[in-house]
Structure formats: structure tokens, C-alpha cells
Amino acid sequence: MRVYFELNGKPQYVEVKPGESLLALLRRLGMKSVKEGCGMGECGTCTVLLEGKPVRSCLTFAPKVQGKRVTTVEGLGSVNDPHPLQRAFVEAGAVQCGFCTPGMILTAYALLEENPDPTPQEVREYLVGNLCRCTGYKKIVDAVLLAAQWKREGQWR
Amino acid sequence: MAVILGRARAVVGQNVPKVDGIPLATGQPKFTLDLDFPGALVGKILYSPHAHAEILAIDTSEAERVPGVACILHYGNVPRVPYTTAGQGWPEPSPYDTVLFDRKVRYVGDRVAAVAAETEEAALEALQKIRVEYRILPAVFTIDEALAPGAPIIHDEPDAQGIYDPQRNIAAAVDIPIGDLARGFAESDVIVEETCEIPYSQHCALEPHCVLAYFDEDGRLVLRTSTQVPFHVRRIVSRVLGIPLSRIRVVKPRIGGGFGSKQEVILEPVAAALALRTGRPVRMALTREEVLVSTRTRHPYRVRVKLGAKRDGTLHALEMEALGNTGAYGAHAGTVLYNVGSKSLPLYNKARHLRFHGKAVYTNLPVAGAYRGYGATQAFFALEVAMDELAEKLGMDPLELRLKNHIREGESSPIFEKLGEGREGKAQIIRSCKLAEALRIGAERIGWYEKRRNPRREGPWAYGVGLACAMQGSGITGIDMAAATLLMNEDGSFRLLVGATDLGTGSDTVLAQIAAEALGVPVEKVLVYSSDTDFTPFDTGAYASSTTYVSGNAVLRAAEEVKRQILEVAAEMLEEPVEGLVLERERVVSRRTGRSVSLAEVGHRATYVANQRQIGATASFACPESPPPFAAFFCEVAVDTETGVVRVERFVVVADCGQPIHPKLAEGQLEGAVVQGIGHALYEELLFSERGSCVNRSFFDYRIPTALDVPEIEAILVPSEEPTGPFGAKSIAEVGINGPLPAISNAIYHAVGVRLTRAPFTPERVLAALKAKGR
Ligand code: FES
Ligand code: FES
Numbered sequence: 001m002r003v004y005f006e007l008n009g010k011p012q013y014v015e016v017k018p019g020e021s022l023l024a025l026l027r028r029l030g031m032k033s034v035k036e037g038c039g040m041g042e043c044g045t046c047t048v049l050l051e052g053k054p055v056r057s058c059l060t061f062a063p064k065v066q067g068k069r070v071t072t073v074e075g076l077g078s079v080n081d082p083h084p085l086q087r088a089f090v091e092a093g094a095v096q097c098g099f100c101t102p103g104m105i106l107t108a109y110a111l112l113e114e115n116p117d118p119t120p121q122e123v124r125e126y127l128v129g130n131l132c133r134c135t136g137y138k139k140i141v142d143a144v145l146l147a148a149q150w151k152r153e154g155q156w157r
Numbered sequence: 158m159a160v161i162l163g164r165a166r167a168v169v170g171q172n173v174p175k176v177d178g179i180p181l182a183t184g185q186p187k188f189t190l191d192l193d194f195p196g197a198l199v200g201k202i203l204y205s206p207h208a209h210a211e212i213l214a215i216d217t218s219e220a221e222r223v224p225g226v227a228c229i230l231h232y233g234n235v236p237r238v239p240y241t242t243a244g245q246g247w248p249e250p251s252p253y254d255t256v257l258f259d260r261k262v263r264y265v266g267d268r269v270a271a272v273a274a275e276t277e278e279a280a281l282e283a284l285q286k287i288r289v290e291y292r293i294l295p296a297v298f299t300i301d302e303a304l305a306p307g308a309p310i311i312h313d314e315p316d317a318q319g320i321y322d323p324q325r326n327i328a329a330a331v332d333i334p335i336g337d338l339a340r341g342f343a344e345s346d347v348i349v350e351e352t353c354e355i356p357y358s359q360h361c362a363l364e365p366h367c368v369l370a371y372f373d374e375d376g377r378l379v380l381r382t383s384t385q386v387p388f389h390v391r392r393i394v395s396r397v398l399g400i401p402l403s404r405i406r407v408v409k410p411r412i413g414g415g416f417g418s419k420q421e422v423i424l425e426p427v428a429a430a431l432a433l434r435t436g437r438p439v440r441m442a443l444t445r446e447e448v449l450v451s452t453r454t455r456h457p458y459r460v461r462v463k464l465g466a467k468r469d470g471t472l473h474a475l476e477m478e479a480l481g482n483t484g485a486y487g488a489h490a491g492t493v494l495y496n497v498g499s500k501s502l503p504l505y506n507k508a509r510h511l512r513f514h515g516k517a518v519y520t521n522l523p524v525a526g527a528y529r530g531y532g533a534t535q536a537f538f539a540l541e542v543a544m545d546e547l548a549e550k551l552g553m554d555p556l557e558l559r560l561k562n563h564i565r566e567g568e569s570s571p572i573f574e575k576l577g578e579g580r581e582g583k584a585q586i587i588r589s590c591k592l593a594e595a596l597r598i599g600a601e602r603i604g605w606y607e608k609r610r611n612p613r614r615e616g617p618w619a620y621g622v623g624l625a626c627a628m629q630g631s632g633i634t635g636i637d638m639a640a641a642t643l644l645m646n647e648d649g650s651f652r653l654l655v656g657a658t659d660l661g662t663g664s665d666t667v668l669a670q671i672a673a674e675a676l677g678v679p680v681e682k683v684l685v686y687s688s689d690t691d692f693t694p695f696d697t698g699a700y701a702s703s704t705t706y707v708s709g710n711a712v713l714r715a716a717e718e719v720k721r722q723i724l725e726v727a728a729e730m731l732e733e734p735v736e737g738l739v740l741e742r743e744r745v746v747s748r749r750t751g752r753s754v755s756l757a758e759v760g761h762r763a764t765y766v767a768n769q770r771q772i773g774a775t776a777s778f779a780c781p782e783s784p785p786p787f788a789a790f791f792c793e794v795a796v797d798t799e800t801g802v803v804r805v806e807r808f809v810v811v812a813d814c815g816q817p818i819h820p821k822l823a824e825g826q827l828e829g830a831v832v833q834g835i836g837h838a839l840y841e842e843l844l845f846s847e848r849g850s851c852v853n854r855s856f857f858d859y860r861i862p863t864a865l866d867v868p869e870i871e872a873i874l875v876p877s878e879e880p881t882g883p884f885g886a887k888s889i890a891e892v893g894i895n896g897p898l899p900a901i902s903n904a905i906y907h908a909v910g911v912r913l914t915r916a917p918f919t920p921e922r923v924l925a926a927l928k929a930k931g932r
Contacts, residue, residue, distance in 0.1 A: 031184075032184065032185075032186035032188070032191035033183075033184020033185075034184075035188075035363070035364070035413070036365075036442075037363040037364065037365070037413075037445065038445040038855065038856050039444060039445065040445065040855055040856070040857070042445075042855060042856035042857050043363060043445075043856055045363055072184065073182070073183060073184035074183065074184050076183075077183055078183055079179055079180055079183050079185060082179050082182060082183050083183075086179065086182040086183055087179070087182075089178075089182045090174055090175060090178035090179055090182055091174070093172070093175075093821035093822065093824070093825050095175060095178050095181050095182055096414075096661040096662065096663065096825055096829065097181075097362070097363070097364070097411070097412065097413045097414040097660065097661025098177070098181030098182070098187075098411060098413070098661065099188070099362075099363045099364045099413030099414060099661075100363050101181055101182055101184075102182075102184045105182060120869065123864075124864040124865050125864075125865060127864045128863045128864055128865045129863075130864075131363060131856065131861060131863060132363070132864075133360075133361050133362055133363050133414050133416070133829070133833070133861060134363075134414055134661050134825070134829045135825055135828060135829050135832075136825075136828030136829040136830075136831060136832035136833075136867065136870050137828075137832065137864040137867065138828045138869050138870050138872075139821070139824075139825055139828065140864070141864070141869070
């Protein structure tokens, strides 16, 4: 079956295999930032934004994106032009192995859209579905608070 | 909340951007499976459903007829070469008790066969159609069952090597007496004894184990793999498959966490065998369930500690008995066992009479392996709970008891010499130790004295504070060796090639900083390429807290040699003797005249102009001693006396890792390790059915801490100057995981007066302990 959707601002018209997950589809389309840590909706490494809201792409059937907007971390910024939120993660020391990072960043992005001035506790509550085994979460929370400050100061896009 | 007091330098001690930070944050395809390999076969493994069974027959005829199946491997069609999956240096200390596929299976999750097929669906269908006829054997699931007379023998194969006593299921054993223990206890005024137990738990790196095996244009086998030990992978695969080492290249791209689980060579020989048999690229990726069931775990241990002390609190006699479960195979069995003693007992070197003894025992449960802390975590749980009890019995503050007994700069412990890596060790003295200061800072941050005196109570919630100390090592004395190659480019930048393996820890950044500091250049001028057995020099790998110290020293040596060559070229250019020149801020400056040349000019001249040469050097460092990092842990817990729920309210960890090269990365290591330790203390345990089958096979059932389960960890670094370390550095990666178990147990005792000695401290266990105490 063919599905039409918008991926990181660009239209996509692709053949989807029966039963294919959004995770598999996106990786097939080259979006390797979308990681499979569990494949069962329990780790958050496969998080992408669907119409701006975080979803677990491993649990989302590919056809569900028909006519919708999908954002992966590749869509926020690039190596030579990273998004401020991506810079904040590096500056705060929130990236260790980096396997959880794309999902964390997208979830944090959605949080800051909803709430530009979250408390540390609110950040933790919002990120509860995204596991990280490396950092102990402290520097991830720091990164989101730093990014929130930058956003309020107008350093955003 | 870091207090950085180390020496200010241009690059070392600075929080430079992590060299792979932006690529990772922007989702660049840097991980093993991010490389698409058109035409790659999918490799899948068939696992044993039985804990202990003999395979009478395997019939693959139906499976072979599944369209798309290219190859099926099992005991009947691969060579039998006993080896160990433990990725350690040669000679390998772990027993050779594993083969690629055996006639016997020894745990639920043991591998029986492997399939390579065009698609995952075809591979899975083929797995289902392999008919295996088993003869089920009696199985043993606990240390006591395995040691009981008449217990089934798990390793009865005649070709296994290096097992301590296969007839009694003992993989490894140790007994080291120092002094006269009986006299020591007889002379002690106060004696306490405690036994603590750690269950099966798992690393849970978020990236599951995976590997790509393919052939390059010259027909050589390439393994792109998520590993901590590329050079050991090369050696082990070469031996197991009987292909020359020179025909194998192992590449480690970015990897999604390891913590010891990827110090095991599990998938690589299977993928390589499938690729060799089919002549096709093969891709293997485990599911989370497969990781939980079939890979590696922490060694469950029961550790008994008996302490004898003088009235003034000076330890006089110390006995530690360690009984470990290594599961079905002995990967790291002996070395973890030795480390239980060698990484803990030197901390309290005042005890004159010592005995460390123990065994690592086979059972029909999953295979234990290397896990951050590596025996020390198990040891410090028991040791630090026992110290808490001793303090109580002496009527002494637990902090004062630590201060009275811990090892100091200039001191040694006989343990260093007696206990090494599964064999004898090497004497060493402590050249840097800021544990006393760490204890003081931690006590102040948590409000120790005030909170000890006045424990709080709010409704059902009782509050308490507890502390613990710990140490680790920095590399393995006499075994670890790392090398680095540093080459100057014509524009004055450098390429740093290291075998060292960054598994997310930031070691590429730390090593670049060491080179940059020595060369007087900003870190951006050092391009790091790591962990590729074709292009980088040898390194034993990322384990035993070795990289900053061992690999870092190799980098420093290479940088010093390169600096010497740079000065030589600059001396020709400035027409002055080398002695009068200094290298700083990317220029070589004459002290006498102030004239200078830039590194770009030096690089250009050496490359193209005169006396042409490649400025560059390869240097190695073999670990002559293993300076321990030290840490003090303080936590405040709240215990719900009605439900048994324990909440960690605050956690402060203060560590001496020498001079932190990158303070933020060092803090990150501590914070992450402490949270894993909190997982050990409160949540994590692999559970098994009566038939030995793992029950909690997903993150839903095997819970690791989320952002809401843990407080903000306060990590504080107390720099010391380790004279043998690169710019004074020691290790930091492991020590942080050793403290949470005892610190939390001790805090619970302070809050509600019950000792939790079996991890994890679940509400049920806490409630049961409270009931037993009669509340
Ligand atoms: S891979 Fe989707 S939640 Fe883990
Ligand atoms: S940085 Fe490794 S899992 Fe989060």
C-alpha cells in the first residue's frame, strides 16, 4: 500500500509493507536516528513527532502517518547547523552513548512547545517514558532547562 | 554542583565539547546497524528451552526448505573449539568451557543453532522448523544446589580447559590468608558479621547487541560490531573459526552503551561463521528479550564479611567469604571472584589479619559476565553494611570509623600483591587519595551530623541517612596495554589513532584532550579515529576502568615524542637549539628572541620543504600499577512504614578520580553509575521460573530507573594528583556503582532500624523486615 506523508518538511510518497512499523519505515527511508531499543514501546529510543506530538514509532503502524507530519531529529538540525536544543544537549553533557538522545531531544522539543518554562520535576515527568542507561538523567534535565532558557531568550527556531 | 580544584590548564580540566556530541545529537548514522548493507542476510539464533539437556538429534531438513534460508549451523556442522566468550587479554583467565554450538545445553537461552536467511521472516520461520530432540537432565539453580554432593555436573565435556573443579561445578576458587585470622579475632574487642546478597541483574545498555559481518574488496572478513574489545574480538574469532588473524578486520563504530555486557564476544563468531559459510554479508541484531534472556548478567554473589576491631575503632581482623554464581559458563568467573577481594579489601588496610576466600560456581542459569564494578559492587555491599554495624556496636559515628581505617597516601595493602586478575597481583602503594576530604565534603552537603542526630518522621514516612565508601582500579596491572599513533598534518592539525574503545563514555574526547594539552593546541586540532583493528594500534579495550589511565598514558607518550619532533623542525627553522624553544598556543617560540613559527609552518616544512618526513609517533603504555579512584556516597531515604516503599530523596557522591580530564564527562560517569546502583538497590532482579526460565523478559517487567525514580544526583569531584596518571588522572567509570547498595541499606537502617541485606530492597522485603522486627 502507498502512503503519503510529510517527513521533516519534505513530501514522501512511499510503498509500505504489510504490518510495517513506522520505525522500520523511517529507518528504511534513511532516518537512522530512530533507534530500536526494545521494539515494544518500553524505552522511548524510537520516539518521533507525529503532528508535533511524541509517539513511539515501534508501536505505530506505518499507514497511520497517512497525510500527517512526521519529524525526526534529522529534521531539527544538522551537523553543521544544529538546532539549539541539540546544542544544549551537548553543552550540558547530556549525551553519553547517544543512543537515547534522538528520542530524548524530540520529547524535550514537544515539552518546550507546550511549556516553555518547565520546572525540573516537570521535565522529569515529561521524559519518564524515555529511558537512559548512561547519564542518570541529571544532565538531560539540565540540558532541557538550558534549552528552555535559550528558547525564552529567543534563541530558537 | 562540582567543586573543581584541579590545576587549571588550557585543555585538560576543561569541559570542551564532546567530539562526537553534535553528530550524535543530530542523529548521524554512526551506530553498527546504521549502515545499510544491500543483500545482507539476516542471522537469527535458536535458543534452548531447557535449563540442562543433551541434544540427541537435530533435524533441519524442513527448516532448510523455507524459501530464503541460506544456511543453518549447529553442533553437527561446525568445528568444535573450546573458548571463552569473555573478551580478556591473553592468556585468557576465564575457562575455555564454551563452543560455538554444543551437544549439550546448559541454560534456558543457550544457543542451539543459527540461521541465515534473506529476510527476518524467513529466518524466524526456519527457527521454528528446526526439530531438536532433547534428553532433559536434572538442573541446578542455586549455589547450594550446585555444590551439593551428587549434583549434576554441568561441564562434563572432556575438552574444557581451565575449570577449577568441574566435578563439583566450581569454575574458580580462591583462598588467601594474610596474618593469623584466629588470633586477629581473639585480639579484637568488638566483632560483627554480616552476609549480603546480590541477585541476577543486567546491564541493559539501550542498544541491543548487534553485528554486521561482510567481506571487503580483498575478500577479508570485516566485523562491524557493538563491542568494548575489538582486538579481543579479532583474536577470539580467529581462533574459534580457524582463520588467520590477518584476514579479519574489526571495526567499532559508536556503540549504545556497554557497561561490561559488550566485553563479551557473543554474536561475532556466529555472524562470522554464517558469513563464511554463505559468502554473503550477515546482519545480526538481538531483540530486547534475547538480550535479557541470553546475553550476560552481573554475577550474583553472597558475600559474608566478619570484622574485628579494637575498642578505638581500629580494624584488626577482616574475613571475607564470597560465593558467586557464574551461571552456565565461566566467563569472567575467576577474575570477578578475585576482584571481590582485590578491589575492596585494600580500602581498609589497617586490619593486620585477613582472609579472603571464595568460589565461583556453575549453575543452569544465564551466564554472568563483566558488569561495571566487576566484583567490587558485590564486595562493598557486604563490607560497608558490616562497617555500619561495627560503628553501631562501637558507639562510633560511621563516618569516623571510615576516617580511622581507610588507606592513605603513601600506604599500601598486602592485598595488592596477593590478589591480581585471577592470579597473583603486584605490590603497589597509594600515591593519591582524597577520600578523607570526600567524606568531609559529602557529610557537609547532605547535612550528615544534623540528620544522624535527628531522624525525621512524617506520618508513615521515616527518613534516614546512610553512607558508604568505595574504590576501584585504573586498568589491570601487568596485563593491560594500550597504544596510540599521533600524526601531524601539514596544516598543523593532528590525527590521533587509538585502539581505545569509546562506548559512550567520552574517551575519544578525553584522549583528544590529553594529546591537545601536550601539544599546546585546541582540542579541535586533534582528529580522533578509534577502534579499528586495521587502522589503529592495539589496545586491550574498554574495561576495568582502563581507558583514561592506560590509553591516556599511551597518548601522552606519543604526544611527547611528536612534540620533540616538532621542536626539532622548529629548531632548524629558527636556527636555535631545541632547549631554547617552547611549544605553546600552536606556536614554537624562542625564549631568547621571542621569534616564533606556527605549527602550520612546521607541518608544511616537514611535509614539503626541507628534511622531509612525516612527523608522528606510535607509543604504548603497559599498565605497571592500577591507582584506585576513591568515592564517598551519602544518601537520604524515606521509608513508608506502611507499604515498605523506599524513596531515595537525595544522593551525594564525592569522588577522587585524580585530575579530571573532562569534569562534566567525569560527573556524568558518576551520575550514571549511581543511578545504575540505585537500580540494583531498589528495582532490578532477573527472576526465573522453577524450570530456570527468565520470567521478566522486557523493560516492562525488568524495570530500570526512569527519570522519576531517582533524585538529582549530586556528583562532586575532589581532584588529587596521581603522579603516574596522564596529567594526574585516574579512572572514574566504575567506582560510582559500588556505593548505592550499602549507602541505601545503611540509610534504611537509620530510618527504620532494619538491615536490608538482600537486594533489591523491594517493598515486600522491607515490609517483611519491618514485620520481623515487630513493628
Ligand atoms: S523501541 Fe520503541 S519504545 Fe523501545
Ligand atoms: S546516553 Fe546512553 S542511553 Fe542515554
